[in-house]
Amino acid sequence: EYATVDHHRRLRCGFPEVIFGLNKTAEHVEGILHAMKRQGEGCLVTRVAPDAADRLKRAFPEGEHNPIGRTFRIRREGPEPPKLGVVRIVTGGTSDLPVAEEARVTAEAWDCDVALVADVGVAGIHRLLGRLDELQGADVLIAVAGMEAALPSVLGGLTDCPIIGVPTSVGYGAHFGGLAALLGMLNSCSSNVVVVNIDSGFNGGHVAALIARR
Amino acid sequence: EYATVDHHRRLRCGFPEVIFGLNKTAEHVEGILHAMKRQGEGCLVTRVAPDAADRLKRAFPEGEHNPIGRTFRIRREGPEPPKLGVVRIVTGGTSDLPVAEEARVTAEAWDCDVALVADVGVAGIHRLLGRLDELQGADVLIAVAGMEAALPSVLGGLTDCPIIGVPTSVGYGAHFGGLAALLGMLNSCSSNVVVVNIDSGFNGGHVAALIARR
Amino acid sequence: EYATVDHHRRLRCGFPEVIFGLNKTAEHVEGILHAMKRQGEGCLVTRVAPDAADRLKRAFPEGEHNPIGRTFRIRREGPEPPKLGVVRIVTGGTSDLPVAEEARVTAEAWDCDVALVADVGVAGIHRLLGRLDELQGADVLIAVAGMEAALPSVLGGLTDCPIIGVPTSVGYGAHFGGLAALLGMLNSCSSNVVVVNIDSGFNGGHVAALIARR
Amino acid sequence: EYATVDHHRRLRCGFPEVIFGLNKTAEHVEGILHAMKRQGEGCLVTRVAPDAADRLKRAFPEGEHNPIGRTFRIRREGPEPPKLGVVRIVTGGTSDLPVAEEARVTAEAWDCDVALVADVGVAGIHRLLGRLDELQGADVLIAVAGMEAALPSVLGGLTDCPIIGVPTSVGYGAHFGGLAALLGMLNSCSSNVVVVNIDSGFNGGHVAALIARR
Amino acid sequence: EYATVDHHRRLRCGFPEVIFGLNKTAEHVEGILHAMKRQGEGCLVTRVAPDAADRLKRAFPEGEHNPIGRTFRIRREGPEPPKLGVVRIVTGGTSDLPVAEEARVTAEAWDCDVALVADVGVAGIHRLLGRLDELQGADVLIAVAGMEAALPSVLGGLTDCPIIGVPTSVGYGAHFGGLAALLGMLNSCSSNVVVVNIDSGFNGGHVAALIARR
Amino acid sequence: EYATVDHHRRLRCGFPEVIFGLNKTAEHVEGILHAMKRQGEGCLVTRVAPDAADRLKRAFPEGEHNPIGRTFRIRREGPEPPKLGVVRIVTGGTSDLPVAEEARVTAEAWDCDVALVADVGVAGIHRLLGRLDELQGADVLIAVAGMEAALPSVLGGLTDCPIIGVPTSVGYGAHFGGLAALLGMLNSCSSNVVVVNIDSGFNGGHVAALIARR
Amino acid sequence: EYATVDHHRRLRCGFPEVIFGLNKTAEHVEGILHAMKRQGEGCLVTRVAPDAADRLKRAFPEGEHNPIGRTFRIRREGPEPPKLGVVRIVTGGTSDLPVAEEARVTAEAWDCDVALVADVGVAGIHRLLGRLDELQGADVLIAVAGMEAALPSVLGGLTDCPIIGVPTSVGYGAHFGGLAALLGMLNSCSSNVVVVNIDSGFNGGHVAALIARR
Amino acid sequence: EYATVDHHRRLRCGFPEVIFGLNKTAEHVEGILHAMKRQGEGCLVTRVAPDAADRLKRAFPEGEHNPIGRTFRIRREGPEPPKLGVVRIVTGGTSDLPVAEEARVTAEAWDCDVALVADVGVAGIHRLLGRLDELQGADVLIAVAGMEAALPSVLGGLTDCPIIGVPTSVGYGAHFGGLAALLGMLNSCSSNVVVVNIDSGFNGGHVAALIARR
């Protein structure tokens, strides 16, 4: 047997295991989902390729596929649980949306109230300033940005809550697959910024939910 | 005038400005502290050089100097405020202490209940497992580690709270001033880990307090 | 003539030459195998592409193809030789299996007793602790891991034998094709860890056998 | 003779040669200044060490030493020439001032109207927004910033003139001597930003003057 | 809604927004162009893939497709406006042409008089020296070059106007996708050189026009 | 016109221009070859793609295509010129052959006596020592090697002639496209080693001929 | 208390803890040594600064200071134990000696028969070939080398035992503090080479002893 | 004994061993010089620190100290030998002189006719063009340059002899200790350029002599 499943994660960590779909066959993912459903768990799959999504939609018609965020989610049975915290996601540009959507679905699956303010990068700061009210009441912000990734620094000075910066690999030239954005966020002059790995919408959404649910 | 002071930060962000002592003269820092005290604010100075600390101790005998963490703190007047949240700090080795102490003093200044579990790096995992009870009840953990910085990954699987990884520049050879530790934390297989800049105990403590106080 | 074959390697080094299949045509590999078989040698081919494997299986029905590890092995004729040492292989995740299987086949071809414990990465440390007995009696461990590659550090503190760390290119974002994992292993806080190149299951298995056979 | 002096630079380029003081002895610099003065030229020396400045001040009492910008300037004889263009310099923090002053002195020596707005980094965006009127009428802006260097991106969206970004080596941790700031500026989402080398206040001021004088 | 359009850019910046075609579908680009045309604006699209260009040509027969520069431009209605400044573009080799053409179309769209001198790299310096007269009268030069990118340094000493260096990703081996060329330009010994991101012909042409139009 | 042909190169440099085929169409290359042939020049094309080679072979039946070295050569008319110097090429492994062949064809086109000793890498040093006599009389050696590229260092201590190291991008893992090999050669402990760019067989062969012909 | 001592390491790992002297005061080290001696353990301190060594020599006259290897060793009481394995150390140059001596003292403290062959780098391969008999009978070799670090590759082909490569930071220019040597060893064409961190003589000696004692 | 002297180098390589003075004590160097003198050899020491030079001058009054190039040379006894070839050295700036002088002394010691043209960097190309006649008749050129290191590319197109590029660590900002210059030379668009390590005047001079003496 090639896998050592972590059966007690919900007990230990408060969340069921999430299936990272990247190198898995659709058959493999479908099998794991059947097993989890049998235990009454809801379930989240990330990085679902388009054809894998088709198969999963046929097998689990109640599942929800987010094609931009590349996620597939099956909700736990029973009534919709109450919202446990408020997460707001902000993106610099339109190309950052796949990462932002992955974060959104994750935080929603963890029972948070989530909303998204897209394409308000700092090259047009009035766009961000004009929508600050939509960020009111957030327990935590997720700032998703590529290129020079200045968004979390600006946001950081406008709010008193933690900012999770998610650098994206959006850019070209001396961007180095998102490294420039990552370094920008790590060196942010706003001291309320923390960072996760490049393109890691799942990690951003997951920690945001951990913070918001407290 | 060469500085544009941010007078409204407490209003906007909930915390007074912190003085980053690195490139400032002792005279300069003393001047700023006098001004802040006049406004009834407590104050925190980070990265205080030993001789600057001596001068500050003479000028502000009520101040508290932490020589390992390189901080100087003047408490707000009035009774000790209640603790607003629980922060636990864990270090991989003894050499990580200066960074951990900077984090500790910061989170304490932000009115958190803080404690430190030092030198429990993963090369002797029983040391960490034997002290897990000291981490119970934490709202957030700060994991301070150099070398390969595996500590937050292991901690991340043992708890359900957010982990702030603070990579340190402790190490030699192919460590590249903490870059190896930083990359290790960014690529953590535990999805509840977020990261701040290398040696940035202040940022770690600051965001930990933001989270714990919610 | 474009190649200078190393005919005396078994005499000098104790092992026959291994065919690195990466840039070779299936015809070319088949030809070398025929020549080696004529000398009564068993033989190991690594990095065999799927279609090359098909051809080799037709030409040498007695050969063993490991599709995950991408190897093709023809055993020496005669009775199975006795086991000369004990090698145990541990992987952090399921995606590390191709590299681990390459190491396994190599160490088996060198007449070692080999077993594999998969998917016991440090984000769920209880998985590793629960299977430590399977590592008992090993002369050497091979730790195959990607992402932050903390596995050899944790293993290193739990055993008194040498650990060969094999970083894998599994990961995304600031992983840089396995560089983060490589740096993590080189900076391991456990002093019984040595490292081979990224994804180099063959080197890991080869040196493990050299050590175990002593 | 170890030097090949460029006597026709003013003819060819419109500016006299500037002396880069970094690896030159004070004697050497003094000698060159005497020669240039003999030709009736004014002169600018950059990167003047403190003790070299002392010697130059004794030798040329009419010279102007800027100790923060590390420059020494001797004006051309005759009446003050008219201003040929408007340059405004903006800095993110106080520590960026040495680089900004080098840029200021350079642009002033090239007969520009220059002013400086300091310490208006993006972590407190209201500081920048509150001083935009001081940037009105500029032919070109110089944005001097370290850490993540988001300042030129924000400025770029607020104005229609070219922005010359000068990254500084101010920062710590994963800043890599200003490389993070440099990458941030190169990847700016504002398309009116161009960049010069790290800490290169002279280049920034020189090109700003070339642009403003048109 | 996933986009926050910047409607006031021409008012604020003097230029209409430019559509960066890289990750956009042809349908999406066509839609934006229709909207802009309705506002009477001319429009520029960059990084247009060949099949997207075909669709745009059918929808807007008056548009101009530059297949080398990968641009699609629709002119504002009315008489051709007067030229507002002089831009000259120089390339080191033939492979730099796509980047140079992107710069040319951009500067032309911004109403500049633009011309191109191609393939005059420094390995045959007489080629450049023989065509210097074509650069006479330029307000600004754009130097497009890959490999070691020495062209702006040589140009810089031959003229008194600003040089915008555009490094290209042309090269092989230790070129690192244009990084060598970028570093060469940043470290230019000519002090009138500023730099934009690798392959960023649009940024080069845009800033050149900003400078030339003053 | 997009190209500035260098007609006087043979006069200035002693060699006709060589066509770098990488980004050129077969039509384009054929056209240049026709023009050069008209001037009575022989000609060398490097980095010829397989299909371009087919077209060239049809157009110039007298041309010689080297499919491993990816070259196409048309000899000058008239009798074979005398050999002007002795070049020997050594490779570490079989995979280095394409680069070595490019060097060989180049040096032969420059009228040198060239021979190749392949697959004598330092992991089997006896292979190299056993063929040293084939290197006797060389004016210059070209050492082509990937992986750790130790070959020129060993060669350098066995001979008194210059060694041109050509690092190749052969390898995997932490090889970084030949960077490890390049750094190895630059840091060679043998002081008679000089280096050209990664995979640059043409440069190696060209400079070798320049040296050998003296 | 800031340290969590690992009292059971000898039980678990077969060796007492070793004191890494780098960031510790002489007083601190002396205190730990007293405690260990009380338990009847011998002890090894690495990276001992010269003045710390003086203090330790006064406090423990029976201790042995190796000034080149920067070690201080106190032997266990009782008769000299038998040798448990054979370790041979080879260095490329004289400057590699500090690292080699650290390895030597470590392996000797772990009861191995150790000898050193110095300054036999590959630029004079006859030096190495002439001393191969001194490496006969080794269970494991340690190859210590800087610059291009070709030594383990050459050694690897001459022997059938494992080679531990220890890259050193000896070199200049594009050596990057030993990174070139490290990459060279990781990419070794000899498959019996494993690697430890740059300058890590202790790790090299430690693992060599683990292997040799089997 | 810690050193394995290479007594036959002159026989094998045509040159006596050169002493690399960097990490050696003055006593050590003096001892080696005495031994070499006894064998009738002349001798060259490179990287001589100022105080070591003082000691050597007292011990060997006939020796020649070059304080800029940091060399100490003792000529062979007997009449001055004839010049065996022509080497010309060109530098981009004055700060490159230490490296150029090291190259000069080396090539002179190897009996070459050497001359130096300094400070003719490409930012003032007329300086170089005006002194081309001084380079006439050279068998080989050494181009010493820092910053963007465009000098060998320009030289390469003006001559038909090999160019040895020696990058220097002169520069600041994104120069990375000479890495930018090294990359520039490796990516030179002139195909007659080969490269040695950063600041390696000795290697440059040594190989130049090897070439010129043929």
Ligand SMILES: Nc1ncnc2c1ncn2[C@@H]1O[C@H](COP(=O)(O)O)[C@@H](O)[C@H]1O
């Ligand atoms: N998009 C994602 N990015 C990073 N980690 C993920 C992602 N999705 C799932 N994971 C993590 O991967 C684990 C499952 O990995 P696996 O066992 O390979 O399915 C989950 O428990 C998550 O912690």
Ligand SMILES: Nc1ncnc2c1ncn2[C@@H]1O[C@H](COP(=O)(O)O)[C@@H](O)[C@H]1O
């Ligand atoms: N140790 C520290 N590390 C990083 N940032 C700090 C540190 N201490 C203070 N800061 C930040 O620096 C700001 C003050 O910078 P300054 O104006 O230079 O004193 C504070 O408001 C903090 O956000």
Ligand SMILES: Nc1ncnc2c1ncn2[C@@H]1O[C@H](COP(=O)(O)O)[C@@H](O)[C@H]1O
């Ligand atoms: N998977 C592998 N990774 C690295 N080296 C290998 C691998 N398989 C074989 N080798 C080595 O490559 C040598 C043969 O290379 P070649 O002559 O190119 O077939 C063998 O002797 C092994 O040392």
Ligand SMILES: Nc1ncnc2c1ncn2[C@@H]1O[C@H](COP(=O)(O)O)[C@@H](O)[C@H]1O
């Ligand atoms: N080729 C290009 N390179 C870089 N930036 C561009 C390019 N073309 C357009 N842009 C910028 O991208 C903005 C539009 O981006 P978007 O909203 O994604 O279409 C424009 O206003 C320009 O500032």
Ligand SMILES: [Mg+2]
């Ligand atoms: Mg947009």
Ligand SMILES: [Mg+2]
């Ligand atoms: Mg410890």
Ligand SMILES: [Mg+2]
């Ligand atoms: Mg798993």
Ligand SMILES: [Mg+2]
């Ligand atoms: Mg400030």
Ligand SMILES: [Mg+2]
């Ligand atoms: Mg050309």
Ligand SMILES: [Mg+2]
């Ligand atoms: Mg081979």
Ligand SMILES: [Mg+2]
């Ligand atoms: Mg030596």
Ligand SMILES: [Mg+2]
């Ligand atoms: Mg000069």
